[in-house]
Amino acid sequence: DIQMTQSPSTLSASVGDRVTITCRASQSVSRWLAWFQQKPGKAPKLLIYQASSLEIGVPSRFSGSGSGTEFTLTISSLQPDDFAVYYCQQYYGFPYTFGQGTKLEIK
Amino acid sequence: QVQLVQSGAEVKKPGASVKVSCKASGYTFTTLDLHWVRQAPGQGLEWMGWMNPNSGNTGYAQKFQGRVILTRDTSISTAYMELSSLTSADTAVYYCVRGRGAVACLDSWGQGTLLTVSS
Numbered sequence: 106d107i108q109m110t111q112s113p114s115t116l117s118a119s120v121g122d123r124v125t126i127t128c129r130a131s132q133s134v135s136r137w138l139a140w141f142q143q144k145p146g147k148a149p150k151l152l153i154y155q156a157s158s159l160e161i162g163v164p165s166r167f168s169g170s171g172s173g174t175e176f177t178l179t180i181s182s183l184q185p186d187d188f189a190v191y192y193c194q195q196y197y198g199f200p201y202t203f204g205q206g207t208k209l210e211i212k
Numbered sequence: 213q214v215q216l217v218q219s220g221a222e223v224k225k226p227g228a229s230v231k232v233s234c235k236a237s238g239y240t241f242t243t244l245d246l247h248w249v250r251q252a253p254g255q256g257l258e259w260m261g262w263m264n265p266n267s268g269n270t271g272y273a274q275k276f277q278g279r280v281i282l283t284r285d286t287s288i289s290t291a292y293m294e295l296s297s298l299t300s301a302d303t304a305v306y307y308c309v310r311g312r313g314a315v316a317c318l319d320s321w322g323q324g325t326l327l328t329v330s331s
Contacts, residue, residue: 139317139318141318148322148324154317160319200259201259203256206257
């Protein structure tokens with residue numbers, strides 16, 4: 106199975122900050138990488154697919170980059186609504202696998 | 213708009229089975245795969261398997277092989293996930309998720325179904 110490792114596990118930041126979350130795959134997943142946002146008690150929401158494509162309706166302050174084994178999710182200017190848990194996920198091959206999550210907290 | 217509406221919360225005893233439903237609307241049910249993902253309390257996301265609603269073909273994570281069955285009823289645009297031999301470790305929220313594209317990106321999620329396994 107492809108292992109996905111996110112860093113950091115927890116990130117404390119303030120409204121207006123620029124933040125970056127990193128996701129590393131144990132082998133190449135090409136660009137078949139998605140990012141999700143999850144709020145308490147809610148289903149995950151797709152933000153980014155194919156490493157850098159913004160899902161319809163997602164604010165442009167979210168961006169993704171990378172290919173192969175290293176990927177990043179960047180939020181250019183944090184808004185109050187952005188404090189949540191973020192997951193990366195590879196869909197290069199079965200079984201699909203997720204990172205362990207990054208909790209974005211208010212500083 | 214795309215909607216995946218799942219059945220309600222379940223409480224089961226160890227050793228029992230559960231069947232969760234997922235009704236799709238807002239798109240043609242048979243054109244896109246459906247996946248199942250679970251999340252134990254306070255934990256991360258775990259992919260369980262997928263189904264092609266048109267052909268009925270399925271694939272399962274090795275961890276769940278022999279214990280999970282994915283089925284569908286195309287006449288009512290509904291998919292089902294049946295999990296057997298339940299233990300407390302199966303206590304989790306179970307999500308059905310649409311897979312979009314030839315290389316399926318998980319784009320639309322059901323609201324989740326909480327399964328509690330307790331004696």
